[in-house]
Amino acid sequence: xxxxxxxxxxxxxxxxxxxxxxxxxxxxxxxxxxxxxxxxxxxxxxxxxxxxxxxxxxxxxxxxxxxxxxxxxxxxxxxxxxxxxxxxxxxxxxxxxxxxxxxxxxxxxxxxxxxxxxxxxxxxxxxxxxxxxxxxxxxxxxxxxxxxxxxxxxxxxxxxxxxxxxxxxxxxxxxxxxxxxxxxxxxxxxxxxxxxxxxxxxxxxxxxxxxxxxxxxxxxxxxxxxxxxxxxxxxxxxxxxxxxxxxxxxxxxxxxxxxxxxxxxxxxxxxxxxxxxxxxxxxxxxxxxxxxxxxxxxxxxxxxxxxxxxxxxxxxxxxxxxxxxxxxxxxxxxxxxxxxxxxxxxxxxxxxxxxxxxxxxxxx
Numbered sequence: 001x002x003x004x005x006x007x008x009x010x011x012x013x014x015x016x017x018x019x020x021x022x023x024x025x026x027x028x029x030x031x032x033x034x035x036x037x038x039x040x041x042x043x044x045x046x047x048x049x050x051x052x053x054x055x056x057x058x059x060x061x062x063x064x065x066x067x068x069x070x071x072x073x074x075x076x077x078x079x080x081x082x083x084x085x086x087x088x089x090x091x092x093x094x095x096x097x098x099x100x101x102x103x104x105x106x107x108x109x110x111x112x113x114x115x116x117x118x119x120x121x122x123x124x125x126x127x128x129x130x131x132x133x134x135x136x137x138x139x140x141x142x143x144x145x146x147x148x149x150x151x152x153x154x155x156x157x158x159x160x161x162x163x164x165x166x167x168x169x170x171x172x173x174x175x176x177x178x179x180x181x182x183x184x185x186x187x188x189x190x191x192x193x194x195x196x197x198x199x200x201x202x203x204x205x206x207x208x209x210x211x212x213x214x215x216x217x218x219x220x221x222x223x224x225x226x227x228x229x230x231x232x233x234x235x236x237x238x239x240x241x242x243x244x245x246x247x248x249x250x251x252x253x254x255x256x257x258x259x260x261x262x263x264x265x266x267x268x269x270x271x272x273x274x275x276x277x278x279x280x281x282x283x284x285x286x287x288x289x290x291x292x293x294x295x296x297x298x299x300x301x302x303x304x305x306x307x308x309x310x311x312x313x314x315x316x317x318x319x320x321x322x323x324x325x326x327x328x329x330x331x332x333x334x335x336x337x338x339x340x341x342x343x344x345x346x347x348x349x350x351x352x353x354x355x356x357x358x359x360x361x362x363x364x
Contacts, residue, residue: 082108082132089139098143108136109148116155130159134175146182153179173202173221180228189236196232199225207256214256223253223263230270239277246271260298265291269306272313281317288313304334304342312349320357327353 085108092101112133114122125133137152153175160172180195203222207214226249233242249267257264268291275284288310295303307330314323327346334343 078111079128079132081111082129082136085111086132086135086139089136093139093142101139102143105136105139105143105145109140109152112136112152112155115159116151118155118158124162125159127159127163130156130163133159137175137178141178141182146186150179150182153182167198168202168206170215170218170221173199177221177225177228180225180232184228184232184235189232192232193229196225196229200229204252219257219261220263223249223257223261223267226252227263227266227270230267230274234270234274234277239274242274243271243278246274258298259294262299262302265294265297265299265302265306268294269302269309272309276313276316281313284313285310285317304330304337304339305345308342308345308349311346315349315353315356318356320353320360324350324353324357 085104088104089101089108092098092104109116115125115129115133133152134156137149137156140146140149140152157167157172157175160169161167165172176195177199180192180199183189183192183195199221203218203225206218207222226245230242230246230249233239233245246267250264250271253261253264253267268287272284272288272291275281275287288306291306292303292310295306307326311323311326311330314320314326327350330346331343334340334346
């Protein structure tokens with residue numbers, strides 16, 4: 001069974017949150033929360049009195065100040081220009097206005113043209129610029145500008161390398177994880193596989209060392225890399241490869257992860273999906289029950305999705321009544337917790353269920 005690639009659970013929330021900039025008003029220097037909208041301070045008052053000579057003087061001074069501000073805007077550095085545009089993008093994304101964020105993103109992207117197509121005489125970007133390129137890549141991913149996001153993330157990797165940061169660095173590993181996810185979404189599976197394998201290799205090597213404590217961030221990256229690779233193999237219709245990968249991932253997790261690590265139920269749930277793809281429904285049900293137990297221990301947020309997967313396994317196994325009952329219970333649960341993604345999945349699977357019920361009635 002070939003499935004459409006989805007960004008792994010927790011991946012975006014964990015990988016994008018660390019580089020979100022504050023949004024500043026360039027006139028006042030204040031920072032705005034995501035719920036605050038900027039209001040134009042120059043709205044005309046229809047009851048405004050006639051201008052006096054004193055007011056004319058004030059307006060003249062205001063004009064000079066405005067000219068000064070405009071002049072400083074023209075002379076501001078590339079770094080400052082990028083910060084302002086990234087800040088505006090972030091503000092509009094927080095306010096659910098991606099159409100307003102996109103023009104600012106395009107302006108920032110244009111500012112980085114030289115960094116994205118480096119030549120021999122192109123100056124080496126400083127680390128401040130490199131981190132801003134990374135932030136713009138995150139914005140591109142949220143705007144679903146996938147090709148631009150890959151360009152920005154690869155420019156970030158190259159920028160780090162030019163500043164002496166090795167590819168085994170954790171920040172670089174995060175970038176390759178995001179690059180792999182984007183290539184998978186675009187259907188460029190071989191490039192996605194190479195990116196995920198790089199992440200798996202770097203994280204497992206670091207976690208296998210006995211001379212240092214296990215870093216929780218590296219554990220999370222390893223779990224996300226294994227999960228992304230497994231989902232990729234399912235999307236490629238290679239369930240045997242996915243099975244081997246998930247079994248190895250869980251063996252590795254048993255030695256490295258804590259029993260309540262939130263990634264364990266996700267890996268178990270994905271393994272159950274692999275068994276379902278191989279038509280081994282009994283093993284799939286046994287594995288999804290383990291995922292449910294692990295989720296109750298360390299990742300209750302994943303329970304609705306895992307329970308939905310259990311119902312789907314029952315559906316394809318032919319236990320239609322049990323599957324329907326479980327779906328109906330889940331619909332009520334998901335409505336209470338506003339889990340719309342799982343609700344959409346349930347509704348899609350309910351259509352398949354109704355078709356199978358109809359065929360069973362016809363055969364009887």
